Amino acid sequence: MSTSTLYTTEALSTGDGRNGRVRTADDVFEADLAVPKEMGGPGGDKTNPEQLFAAGYAACFHNGLRLIAAGQKTPVTGSTVTAEVSLLALDGGRFSLAVGLTAHLPGLDQATADQLMHDTHQVCPYSNSTRGNVEVTLTAIA
Numbered sequence: 001m002s003t004s005t006l007y008t009t010e011a012l013s014t015g016d017g018r019n020g021r022v023r024t025a026d027d028v029f030e031a032d033l034a035v036p037k038e039m040g041g042p043g044g045d046k047t048n049p050e051q052l053f054a055a056g057y058a059a060c061f062h063n064g065l066r067l068i069a070a071g072q073k074t075p076v077t078g079s080t081v082t083a084e085v086s087l088l089a090l091d092g093g094r095f096s097l098a099v100g101l102t103a104h105l106p107g108l109d110q111a112t113a114d115q116l117m118h119d120t121h122q123v124c125p126y127s128n129s130t131r132g133n134v135e136v137t138l139t140a141i142a
Contacts (some may be wrong), residue, residue: 009024009025009026010024010025011023011024011025011029012024012025015033017033018033018034018035018041018048018049019033019034019035019041019042020032020033021033022052031046031047031052032046032047033046033047033048033049034046034047034048035048036048039087050085050086050087050097051085053083053085053097054083054084054085054099055083056126057083057085057099057101057126058081058082058083058101059081060124060125060126061081061083061101061103061120061121061124061126061127062079062080062081062103064120064123064124065079065081065103065116065117065120066079068116068119068120068123069116072116072119074108074112074116075107076105076107076108076116077106077107078104078106078107079103079104079105079106080103080104081101081102081103081104082101082102082103082104083099083100083101084099084100084101084102085097085098085099086098086099086100096133096134097130097134098134098135098136098137099130099134099135099136099137100136100137100139101117101121101136101137101138101139102139102140102141103116103117103138103139103140103141104141105140105141105142106142107142108140108142109142110140110142112142113140113141113142114138114140116140117138117139117140118138121136121138
């Protein structure tokens with residue numbers, strides 16, 4: 001299998017991990033982090049790693065969905081993708097993630113919407129990176 005690097009980025013975490021700060025090497029993105037109230041933290045107006053992962057997955061999957069739809073000559077006007085990321089507590093003090101991807105695909109029939117989700121899940125970099133490690137559920141709403 002041949003690979004070539006298309007893009008590399010870097011982010012730095014400082015402070016106290018989940019209650020710290022993150023920023024990209026190019027300073028385009030910077031955010032304060034806080035443990036969510038649901039996990040015993042302060043929550044508030046700060047983000048957390050699960051929100052950042054959800055945002056990245058939603059954007060990447062949506063882009064892939066639109067590219068595949070265009071290649072299949074399937075119009076997806078007004079489409080949206082939501083990624084719901086859950087942090088799971090496993091036995092032995094371990095943790096994992098679960099992801100639910102929901103695409104709203106107005107104007108498509110359900111079978112076409114379902115197939116588009118499946119096809120996108122096969123090529124999305126986030127899907128390929130999590131496959132076999134993270135439970136991902138797909139929901140298409142036509």
